Amino acid sequence: QCSIPKNCQLLLRNGKQLEVNLKFANVEPPIENIDRLNIRMNDDHLLIVLDREQAILDIFFPIKVDYERVEVKLLSDEGTVFLLLFQVNQHFISQLERVLGKEAVKVTTGETGGNSYRRHIGKTPDVVVVPKDVGQVSAVLKTCNEDSIPVVPFSTTTGLDGFANTPEGGICIDLMSIDKIVEINTSDFNCTVEPGVTHETLNQHLHTTGLWFPGDPGADASICGMAAMSASGINAARYGTMVQNVLNLEVVLSNGDVLYTAGKDRRPRKSSAGYNLTKLFVGSKGTLGVITQAAVRLYARPAVCSVGICPFQTINKAIEAVVATLQCSVPTAKIEFLDAATVTACNRYSKLTLVESPTLFLEFHGNSEAEVAEQASLVEEIFASNDGREFTWCHAPEEQKKIWASLHSAYYAILSQKTNVKGLRLHFSLPTSSLAKEVAEARKDIDESGIFGAVVGHVGDGRFHCIFLVDESNQDEMKIIQALSDRIIKRILASGGSCTGEHGIGINKRKYLENECGEVAVNTMIAIKKALDPKGIMNPNELFPKI
Template sequence: MSFFTSPQVQVSSKAIELLNGVLGKENISTAESVRDHHSRDESSLQAFLPDCVVFPKDTLQVSECMKICYAHSLPVIPFGTGTGLEGGITAVKGGVCMDLSHMKQILSVNQEDFDCTVQPGVTRMMLNSDLRATGLWFPVDPGADASLCGMAATSASGTNAVRYGTMRENVMNLEVVLSNGDVLHSAGGGRRTRKTAAGYNMTNLFVGSEGTLGVITQATLRLYGIPEATLSAVCQFQSVQSAVDATVATLQAGIPIARIEFLDDVQMKACINYSNLEGLQELSTLFLEFHGTDDSVKAQADVVGEIVQLNEGSDFMYATEAEDRNKLWTARHSAFYAASSLRPGSRILTTDVCVPISELPEIITQTKNDISKSSLLGPIVGHVGDGNFHTLLLIDPEDESERKIAKDLANRMAQRALAVGGTCTGEHGIGIGKRHLLAEELGQVGIQTMRSIKEALDPKGIMNPGKVFL
């Protein structure tokens, strides 16, 4: 991928000298290779080089760096693991990329209270590995091994959201360094209660803010007990409609299902070949998982099996052993890379929407038909248990006509979602890829209110500029 340098802002030698004084020369880089690594995420959107990359080691260093950037009006782009999908960490106006990966301490785990506090370099896999001996886990699972504070910044969710919720429901408190270097605790210093009625909900103001309001340097998160029993299953359908109808019926029956994931026939072709899934066909497919006691997961699976049969689905293929379950869900999490293998050398323009559950069968069918009429390959996958699904549109990165076709497909998908009371993004965020849709979704008053908040917290406009707003 090519990248742009930005002529708007250049970090002066004086600013570099001041940053060196805070961080030490070994924790700041202007090398092109380092800047290039921090110029893009996993999307196919244009990359932009920051002027420099800094690696703070604690909140104090983040605060001191922000004071310098504020004084010199330098853009600051927080960087976690770079696994986003809407260009949220690209340096569209140059400036300072703040890589938080060196801040990777798990600061506390409170087993009796089911919560923990982590620094921004801690990833979800790192946390769950550390928690294993406690019998607790953090279930929000976007697929990539993303940083937990980055997941808060983008309001991530994933395969477990239907039962355990998204980051919005699982973040209890945030430590945020504001644009002027002030340090804010969104729920108050040291607070970690399950609920509060004390003032504005500042925590959820920063969840989903995509680095445009401040730098998240700590997150206090809810934890859950590891289920006594886990049962995974796969079933297949002759049509998209039948698979999604079975999903809706399962949810309407009140089954406390932990995961229910949809993969269309094109995505299944990719996953079968990429992940060596034996015994499955290139058909619309549901991956399911049940959590609870031995008796309860069997009872849940029996009821859902009956619903699947009523919707002309296949018998369940069960995965009860941990190794088999891991293979199944690794295949689901590898869907992005499996899709890429369908067209070697291609890039993926991916997008997501979320709609009310009752609207899901129709909108997925319409999207499938729209892609089929185009000249592009476009697998569909979905966290259909909460009305969220994705398209993975494979394009030749050098062919602008294909990029336009893909953008038009993605835009029509978003417009269909908005028309039925949905959102243009369930979990990817706005970044630079969906700014044009946000105004339509929120309306003029909504956008102006968001701008007023942005201006109050970031009066110089240095926090991740060019994102969220046009």
């Protein structure tokens, strides 16, 4: 079982054969030559790349698959069909089938799972279950808790740090079938959604209301998953992260109890009634419970948008221009950064013609052309004083859409620069005073290491990513990557930043948790974990060693 887009269908035949039927909306069938397709696993995702440059499918698999030997059939009238084979193990299945029905219980096998490029490789789940409502989620957790069966929830699973890994086997709960938009309160500027609702789906539904949900982490993530991961995204500079935008959560605890973090059916902007349980569960990453509903803030959809692009001579000057913009309180909606290596990759991958130097991409929102023009004019002056080159403006919606689509595809653009490699990503958050220095130092470290890498960032709210292309079979290269990662992370922590600006600590950076938060804070977290999940079944070994 996997989380897939609407152009796919899954069939489990005879309990052994998983058939994935794919229909490509952006590729004219038939694809006559199978050699045009490049199939690979990366970051827990099955990627299908056409002609080695266009990603036409990116779907999450919660299990490790032998993608190199997957059987591919190209059908002229049906699209592309993948056949993956799994054996069936009946252990523990009967109880789940009684709770959910046979059609909602899928069985997987395999010795390894999780992210294919990471040093920490997990075990595949023994079973994937597909509940239809919160009652079934509660029943599954109660059953698993009684028998101390590990549980890992997932939906679209666009996270990066191994949260869908099941190091002890157990159950994966696929929440994508719980997919209702429960309510939209236009006068209160909020709505309540279930785990299967993604931010794109919600915004399509909101289109006629004049409202929108600005959270956009790049991939079309589940809103409840974004809450679980404390996600942010490219609009966070103006509209905040999930921490600021979640009002209430429905959470199923490990024993099956259903918790409402701000009280049932309540959606206050602020409350001083007891502990702030909502913020406790935002970013809890499935380690304390399963989020089955989220009430989130909505905003007025901007009447006018304009996009600006400005290249710079150096990384330092680009980031200093961002800091100056923030200090002037210009309400910029998006401020994104790509280094020269990434711009070059995007030019090739997305067929752009950008100047190949450190570049800032901005979006301005307003109620009128004059309001947006005033914001843009002020930023243009600030950038010019920081050696910014000529501004390029994109006013047409189609031009803007193309620019942001290319930035969303930046990871795949970078990945396309080399063959037989995997992408390893680090992500950081920093005080604005340290941002320019640390981004430039990270770029310098990459250059000196000899590893192909890139630096990109949501610099409008102090976050950036390092992306390395690595051959995981090359042990010398992996040692260089480990030393490079350690050096950058230690410097980020020394600058008052965080080793994870988004996506969570995960297995890869768990060793830095105490360095960042302190021993007392980590012990407090462990005490909370033991109180809410005494048997330790919820996403075990993610934040802490087994407790």
